[in-house]
Amino acid sequence: MPWSACFMAERTRGGSGRIGGGRGQERPGAATAAADRSAWDMAPGLDVGSGTRDGGLLNSYEAEPDRVAVIGSGNWGSVAARLAATNARRLPYFQDEVRVWVYEEKLSNGELLSDVINKTQENVKYLPNVKLGPNVVADPNLETAVKNATMLVFVMPHQFIEGICQKLKGKIRPDAKAISLIKGMEMGDDGPRLISREISEQLGIDCSVLMGANIANEIAVEQFSEATVGYRDDKETADKWVQVFGTPYFQVTHVQDVEGVELCGTLKNIVAIAAGLVDGLGMGNNTKAAIMRIGLKEMILFSKLLFPSVQDATFFESCGIADLITTCLGGRNRKVADAFSKHGGKRSFDELEVELLNGQKLQGVLTAKEVFGLLKAKDWEESFPLFSTVHAIATRHLPPSAIVEYSERAPRKIVLV
Ligand SMILES: NC(=O)c1ccc[n+]([C@@H]2O[C@H](COP(=O)([O-])OP(=O)(O)OC[C@H]3O[C@@H](n4cnc5c(N)ncnc54)[C@H](O)[C@@H]3O)[C@@H](O)[C@H]2O)c1
Ligand SMILES: O=P(O)(O)OC[C@H](O)CO
Structure with missing residues (x-):
């Protein structure tokens, strides 16, 4: 048992029993660039220690694998995409491709950031020297980035969220689930608004949050860290989010306290x-x-x-x-x-x-x-x-x-x- 598996002993607070997830099967045809795969990808039977693998969760994925889109590609956004892409390659109930919306910018050499990410698998501006994964696609078009996505990861500086939500209205699947990795809040005319609430209300979808001791550059090089998913009342979706992000070096648990988790991060x-x-x-x-x-x-x-x-x-x-x-x-x-x-x-x-x-x-x-x-x-x-x-x-x-x-x-x- 790897040492990090010891942390699996600590279970999700308020969760119901078994959380330790088994390693998912590799799907036939999944993108597997060996050079980019961590030792954990390769290790057979290694327990992830995050999320549930009970019949209910797997069955719910049999009909249609989930498609993850990441909205934002800064320092943490890039690491979040890398984590999600690793799990999307590894687990049968996610589609391989993880599309990432990039706020387009021209680099000092005149190239476009999204082109460079797609060419090198690296976000050379916000997360240099780290490969994001062969199944990450950078997309500067918000509408195509979220097309058909069932799981939307919001990760950008909080001052931009309102404008992004406006642009996403009518462009996302109505059954999509969202998670906010954004640490911040907004003041509206009616008082303070948490970002998860803003996303939920503007887009009419459920929104959980993921916060934690997460300096992105450290997680990018796979140093052991933990995070907390906060959810309102949809535990099954919280389990899915744990599967999207959890790895042996990034241990994710969930608690039913979305406001508490988000306010800590904020x-x-x-x-x-x-x-x-x-x-x-x-x-x-x-x-x-x-x-x-x-x-x-x-x-x-x-x-x-x-x-x-x-x-x-x-x-x-x-x-x-x-x-x-x-x-x-x-x-x-x-x-x-x-x-x-x-x-x-x-x-x-x-x-x-x-x-x-x-x-x-x-x-x-x-x-x-x-x-x-x-x-x-x-x-x-x-x-x-x-x-x-x-x-x-x-x-x-x-x-x-x-x-x-x-x-x-x-x-x-x-x-x-
Ligand atoms: N970096 C970390 O270590 C870390 C860790 C945990 C949480 N967070 C949180 O994640 C959120 C995102 O931070 P980050 O580190 O990914 O970003 P960042 O600060 O590294 O990068 C800024 C991002 O904003 C984008 N941007 C600039 N102008 C924009 C505009 N007008 N509209 C939309 N996007 C624009 C840039 O392209 C870039 O992707 C923040 O709330 C932060 O607190 C960051
Ligand atoms: O670099 P900061 O100050 O935005 O903090 C990064 C993360 O939020 C730490 O968890």
């Missing part, structure tokens, strides 16, 4: 900005740990104020404490906030994002703004000193050092002009 980005700020100020591990602890408390309080159904246990899944730790240690929000702090707040986050991330996007600054809008509207700022201070610093109403100039016991109201 709010941790604000805490990551705070962690980067203290790094940039030259502070040590105690300070970073304090930021994480205070941040986690605010994440829990905010989530429960918004959705009383959110469960405490969700914060102990990969989507909760584990994502908070990894993002505060090694994420992009942390990195840019570190630079912002080192420049004494004199250069904007937008400018530093462009300079440091090569087209990748931060989510924390925008999320802090959206969350602060709600805190202000509800007069909750004093209960969320860390969230409020991050927003005040990011908008340059306070200096970076303000992040450690409040005490949780004596929170003050942040007044932004």
Whole structure:
């Protein structure tokens, strides 16, 4: 038994019994470029440890194999496509081809990104030096990218989701299922809107979420990681999502708490900005740990104020404490906030994002703004000193050092002009 299989002992919370999935049969005619296949692809009988393989699930796939489309092709989008493509090649109840919608751009050598991905199997801009798989097809046309897809994976910076959903209306199968890997939220006229809710309402389909301690570059090189699928009430579909993404090095479990899982992934980005700020100020591990602890408390309080159904246990899944730790240690929000702090707040986050991330996007600054809008509207700022201070610093109403100039016991109201 591989060591990672030990983790299979930990079963899906709230799930019904057996989760450990057996290895699927290789379908005749499946694309199998040996050079691209991991040792796990090759190993006979190796247990995936994710998802169910009971009769119900397999039977439901006998009629028509599912077709997965990935909408978004940034850093995480590319890794998500790679995971889905590996499983699509391996498992009989998925169609081989995984089509990925690419927001088209011209590279510095004049070539189109989608052409290069199709030629080299590599997203040279957002995930260089990693093969996505022979069955990944990059498609710059949104309509053809999702054609006939039964499983839609949404993974793009959250600021673009509304426009994408508008374009997808009437273009997707009405029986399609969606999952959002997007960490962020939107503020609508009617208050805060989670991205899964936005997708569900705009497109009229079920939408689960997948969040976790998932720095994409690490999963791309198959370092052991975990993730959490959050679902509303369709456990069978949650099982399918586990099959789409789970591998021995990427252990996926599911919990019936879609809002809790999504808010963990969303709010941790604000805490990551705070962690980067203290790094940039030259502070040590105690300070970073304090930021994480205070941040986690605010994440829990905010989530429960918004959705009383959110469960405490969700914060102990990969989507909760584990994502908070990894993002505060090694994420992009942390990195840019570190630079912002080192420049004494004199250069904007937008400018530093462009300079440091090569087209990748931060989510924390925008999320802090959206969350602060709600805190202000509800007069909750004093209960969320860390969230409020991050927003005040990011908008340059306070200096970076303000992040450690409040005490949780004596929170003050942040007044932004
Ligand atoms: N990268 C990670 O390690 C990671 C891990 C987990 C979750 N996430 C989350 O996944 C989501 C997507 O992040 P990512 O890392 O895949 O993207 P990214 O930040 O690497 O890349 C930005 C993407 O946005 C696209 N884009 C630019 N302008 C656009 C427009 N106008 N319309 C549509 N798309 C446009 C770019 O083509 C590119 O694909 C985010 O919510 C992020 O928080 C990221
Ligand atoms: O690089 P970040 O800060 O967007 O974080 C990446 C992931 O969300 C970590 O799980």
